[in-house]
Amino acid sequence: MALLEVENLQTHFATLDGVVRAVEGLSFKIDAGETVAIVGESGCGKSVTSMSILRLIQEPPGKIAGKINFRGRNLLDLPDVEMRKIRGKDISMIFQEPMTSLNPVLTVGRQIGETVRLHEGLTAQEAEKRGIEMLGLVGIPAPERRVKEYPHQLSGGMRQRVMIAMALACNPKLLIADEPTTALDVTIQAQILDLMRDLKTRVGAAIMLITHDLGVVAEMAERVVVMYAGRKVEEATAVQIFGNPQHPYTRGLLGAVPKLGSSLQGHGRTKLTEIQGQVPSLRQRIVGCAFASRCPIVTDVCRQVAPAVEAKTPGHYVACHYAERAVAA
Amino acid sequence: MNPKAPMNASRPLLEVNGLKKHFPLKSGLFGGKKGYVYAVDGVTFAIDKGETLSLVGESGCGKSTVGKAILRLIEPTAGEVFLAGERIDNIPISQLRPMRRRIQVVFQDPFSSLNPRQRVRDIIAEPIVNFGLAANGSELDDRVAELMDKVQLPRDAMKRFPHEFSGGQRQRVGIARALAPGSDIIICDEAVSALDVSVKAQIVNLLSDLQDELGLSLLFISHDLAIVEHLTHRVAVMYLGKIVELADRRTLFATPHHPYTKALLSAVPVPDPTAKRQRIILHGDVPSPINPPSGCRFHTRCPFVFDRCRSEEPQLRRVAGGQMSACHLDEVPDVAVIPKAA
Numbered sequence: 001m002a003l004l005e006v007e008n009l010q011t012h013f014a015t016l017d018g019v020v021r022a023v024e025g026l027s028f029k030i031d032a033g034e035t036v037a038i039v040g041e042s043g044c045g046k047s048v049t050s051m052s053i054l055r056l057i058q059e060p061p062g063k064i065a066g067k068i069n070f071r072g073r074n075l076l077d078l079p080d081v082e083m084r085k086i087r088g089k090d091i092s093m094i095f096q097e098p099m100t101s102l103n104p105v106l107t108v109g110r111q112i113g114e115t116v117r118l119h120e121g122l123t124a125q126e127a128e129k130r131g132i133e134m135l136g137l138v139g140i141p142a143p144e145r146r147v148k149e150y151p152h153q154l155s156g157g158m159r160q161r162v163m164i165a166m167a168l169a170c171n172p173k174l175l176i177a178d179e180p181t182t183a184l185d186v187t188i189q190a191q192i193l194d195l196m197r198d199l200k201t202r203v204g205a206a207i208m209l210i211t212h213d214l215g216v217v218a219e220m221a222e223r224v225v226v227m228y229a230g231r232k233v234e235e236a237t238a239v240q241i242f243g244n245p246q247h248p249y250t251r252g253l254l255g256a257v258p259k260l261g262s263s264l265q266g267h268g269r270t271k272l273t274e275i276q277g278q279v280p281s282l283r284q285r286i287v288g289c290a291f292a293s294r295c296p297i298v299t300d301v302c303r304q305v306a307p308a309v310e311a312k313t314p315g316h317y318v319a320c321h322y323a324e325r326a327v328a329a
Numbered sequence: 330m331n332p333k334a335p336m337n338a339s340r341p342l343l344e345v346n347g348l349k350k351h352f353p354l355k356s357g358l359f360g361g362k363k364g365y366v367y368a369v370d371g372v373t374f375a376i377d378k379g380e381t382l383s384l385v386g387e388s389g390c391g392k393s394t395v396g397k398a399i400l401r402l403i404e405p406t407a408g409e410v411f412l413a414g415e416r417i418d419n420i421p422i423s424q425l426r427p428m429r430r431r432i433q434v435v436f437q438d439p440f441s442s443l444n445p446r447q448r449v450r451d452i453i454a455e456p457i458v459n460f461g462l463a464a465n466g467s468e469l470d471d472r473v474a475e476l477m478d479k480v481q482l483p484r485d486a487m488k489r490f491p492h493e494f495s496g497g498q499r500q501r502v503g504i505a506r507a508l509a510p511g512s513d514i515i516i517c518d519e520a521v522s523a524l525d526v527s528v529k530a531q532i533v534n535l536l537s538d539l540q541d542e543l544g545l546s547l548l549f550i551s552h553d554l555a556i557v558e559h560l561t562h563r564v565a566v567m568y569l570g571k572i573v574e575l576a577d578r579r580t581l582f583a584t585p586h587h588p589y590t591k592a593l594l595s596a597v598p599v600p601d602p603t604a605k606r607q608r609i610i611l612h613g614d615v616p617s618p619i620n621p622p623s624g625c626r627f628h629t630r631c632p633f634v635f636d637r638c639r640s641e642e643p644q645l646r647r648v649a650g651g652q653m654s655a656c657h658l659d660e661v662p663d664v665a666v667i668p669k670a671a
Contacts, residue, residue, distance in 0.1 A: 041525035157614055158614070185615075187387060187592060187593060190596035193598070218600045218601055218604070219599075252527060256530035278495050278498075
């Protein structure tokens with residue numbers, strides 16, 4: 001049985017301008033110890049998915065439907081008390097902006113200690129000891145001193161290390177990392193990605209990595225789910241996604257990403273592949289394929305019938321009427 | 330370069346010599362000076378007509394400050410800036426207008442850099458009106474329409490407000506505004522950083538096309554090396570207020586010289602899960618520009634540091650690969666490897 005099984009997830013928000021369908025019928029699985037990346041551009045619903053799993057969406061205006069089975073229990077059916085026991089313990093989360101997600105008036109030791117005191121009933125002294133241990137684990141020098149410091153005394157990279165220390169303090173089964181390195185500089189990003197890979201082998205947690213950076217995906221993920229307008233358009237192993245992308249959107253996305261060193265082959269400046277047009281509004285119900293308005297191989301069928309997510313080869317799922325044709329095009 | 334030298338046509342369009350910007354740090358109620366933030370500390374480069382120079386580096390390296398100091402949005406502390414041979418860093422603010430017609434800027438955030446109360450037409454028309462470049466209303470309208478075509482905005486966008494557009498389209502409005510006074514050089518300060526991948530590609534291609542069409546020069550300030558590689562001619566890598574390496578695109582990406590450039594390039598994640606690369610992971614954080622390290626500013630994180638780096642600051646000079654680099658290490662192979670005949 002998979003560790004996490006999301007089935008037909010629908011997260012909608014009631015706004016003054018109508019219902020925003022942020023996530024529309026998303027299904028995927030994460031096995032124990034696996035790293036799965038959820039990729040997509042702003043507004044594709046990847047962050048809302050992670051918030052829905054932890055039930056951090058305020059209801060109303062939000063509304064979550066479908067099933068989120070975590071170790072056999074549907075998280076959507078759990079009472080709040082039970083859900084609180086899961087957050088920070090079995091499933092924990094690293095947020096994008098380490099400055100705003102840490103409490104500025106508490107020491108980092110206190111913040112790391114909070115989760116272990118709540119979930120494991122440790123005393124303040126034990127919690128501080130665990131805090132020092134965790135800071136050491138995430139590679140912060142002089143953890144005995146740092147544990148007593150406040151977030152503003154740390155650099156951006158160190159703060160993100162503290163966030164990771166907090167998330168791992170209770171040995172979670174699933175770690176949701178929502179754009180964990182987007183706010184960091186590349187050399188610091190390299191440090192943090194290196195740390196996450198190293199910790200994963202040591203702690204054995206499954207990671208759900210949410211990102212828009214395909215480079216980060218290629219470095220971290222075993223499996224990739226590509227989202228567009230709240231839907232899954234393609235899912236496969238990282239090697240398949242990058243080596244043999246089937247959905248026109250995935251292909252467009254990969255073409256639009258500049259690759260370092262690519263100018264060395266050709267002469268002069270190279271052109272990036274563009275995806276024409278804009279992401280459709282999520283306020284209207286989308287008839288047919290969500291990508292139809294921007295797709296280079298669109299036909300009338302696409303505008304009328306939404307393609308189902310089908311396995312094109314074992315383990316490679318694509319939601320496109322013309323997946324094979326897309327390869328030939 | 331000698332500032333008293335006579336102007337001539339062969340001079341680069343923009344020259345920056347030893348540019349410095351030190352921000353005073355004040356403390357206490359009466360604002361006694363506590364020290365300085367050495368944001369930019371002696372930066373020299375030049376940009377030719379029709380050329381793109383990219384300034385790359387991590388946050389806090391001073392790359393945006395360089396752009397702002399050239400535009401005189403902040404006053405430089407020291408150094409010289411020449412536009413087409415004319416010195417512009419020390420002329421009074423009142424005489425800056427002609428220079429501002431020629432140098433324009435596109436900012437990072439297309440949400441805060443456009444006036445939410447102005448219609449797109451008025452945003453683009455403002456520089457034309459300001460510099461008196463249109464004789465009458467209909468000429469102004471023609472000019473605005475032409476600019477909107479250039480940046481591939483639909484004509485019906487004219488009557489709309491910035492909030493009605495997506496990030497990419499707003500950035501197109503920003504670019505049209507920068508082109509409006511017939512500028513020679515545009516400073517793009519992280520102009521595509523806030524955009525999504527597919528939209529980023531559109532804007533990068535647009536900038537390249539406009540450059541080819543209009544012979545524009547671009548100073549492209551960015552932290553994204555992969556994007557820079559696609560539209561630049563030359564690259565200057567900055568670290569803690571100094572340029573550590575300056576090279577043409579091919580040389581920099583194929584044979585980087587400075588240890589910081591090498592680390593920076595190797596840190597960029599490559600979208601290919603089968604790629605096997607030797608990664609250089611730098612330890613520690615960038616030191617504070619308030620109290621920069623002695624000697625070479627990179628010595629606290631450099632994997633090849635030796636004694637001389639801690640005491641003596643390396644100068645930016647030409648090295649074997651053809652690029653300019655500021656590293657003591659370069660001297661060693663220079664002497665040992667290059668035969669006398671060369």
